Amino acid sequence: MRKKIVAGNWKMNKTLEEAKALLSEVVNMVKDEVTGDVTVVLCPPALYLTTSRQYITAGGRVALGAQNCHEKASGAYTGEISAPMLQSIGVEYVILGHSERRQYFGETNAQLADKVNSALENGLTPIFCCGESRELRENGDYIGFVKDQLTDSLFHLSAETFAKVVIAYEPIWAIGTGLTASSAQAQDMHFEIRRHIAGQYGDAIAQDITILYGGSANEKNAAELFAQPDVDGGLIGGASLKSREFTNVVKAVN
Numbered sequence: 693m694r695k696k697i698v699a700g701n702w703k704m705n706k707t708l709e710e711a712k713a714l715l716s717e718v719v720n721m722v723k724d725e726v727t728g729d730v731t732v733v734l735c736p737p738a739l740y741l742t743t744s745r746q747y748i749t750a751g752g753r754v755a756l757g758a759q760n761c762h763e764k765a766s767g768a769y770t771g772e773i774s775a776p777m778l779q780s781i782g783v784e785y786v787i788l789g790h791s792e793r794r795q796y797f798g799e800t801n802a803q804l805a806d807k808v809n810s811a812l813e814n815g816l817t818p819i820f821c822c823g824e825s826r827e828l829r830e831n832g833d834y835i836g837f838v839k840d841q842l843t844d845s846l847f848h849l850s851a852e853t854f855a856k857v858v859i860a861y862e863p864i865w866a867i868g869t870g871l872t873a874s875s876a877q878a879q880d881m882h883f884e885i886r887r888h889i890a891g892q893y894g895d896a897i898a899q900d901i902t903i904l905y906g907g908s909a910n911e912k913n914a915a916e917l918f919a920q921p922d923v924d925g926g927l928i929g930g931a932s933l934k935s936r937e938f939t940n941v942v943k944a945v946n
């Protein structure tokens with residue numbers, strides 16, 4: 693059974709008080725209003741993860757995610773946070789390979805393979821991001837580019853381990869720009885991603901993998917995006933910063 697997920701990536705936003713207010717609003721709205729079979733993953737800034745834990749009931753519909761982790765378990769890496777640390781405070785998911793990390797912090801496919809390994813070894817579910825630039829979408833082999841991101845960072849995993857990964861397709865040209873991919877563009881790429889996975893791991897695993905769409909998804913376009921057969925939920929940036937709008941996005945999963 694393919695799991696449906698809506699994850700909120702808060703990025704570098706909110707003071708502590710604002711974060712607490714958003715957490716308690718979202719947790720309550722989700723509890724009161726969401727009936728469908730969907731898991732909600734909240735990814736606040738790392739600094740607030742411990743506090744956030746207190747708002748989230750273990751085993752419930754809402755889970756906690758980090759926005760990144762280091763590839764090593766511990767050591768002299770000033771300013772970094774490791775997968776065992778996240779695991780030790782009850783974090784269940786970690787976003788890896790977000791395009792902003794690739795662009796501003798130079799993360800490579802090879803480094804992301806190591807991060808994915810560390811996350812999985814420590815019981816975290818990676819939400820692995822892939823996606824092409826506008827230049828590639830307009831004049832390049834953007835499908836090949838996304839396939840290579842998956843091959844290089846994930847396809848060393850055994851089938852059993854790969855099956856634990858969540859994928860997020862996030863076209864860079866759609867992130868924070870208000871330019872959402874059309875539901876057909878999202879569906880086409882998700883289909884290609886699933887076919888690529890099937891080529892490596894077989895149909896059964898490909899059919900079970902959760903593939904999220906990210907990039908200017910909001911309460912207005914979410915239902916149409918999520919209705920596509922290969923779109924299993926969303927990774928939501930801007931629209932996750934407002935409790936009412938984010939809850940409406942979660943409710944768009946059917």
Ligand code: PGA
Pocket residue numbers: 701862866867868869906907908909927928929930931
């Ligand atoms: P956006 O961000 O929804 O603000 O476009 C999505 C993301 O970067 O995960």
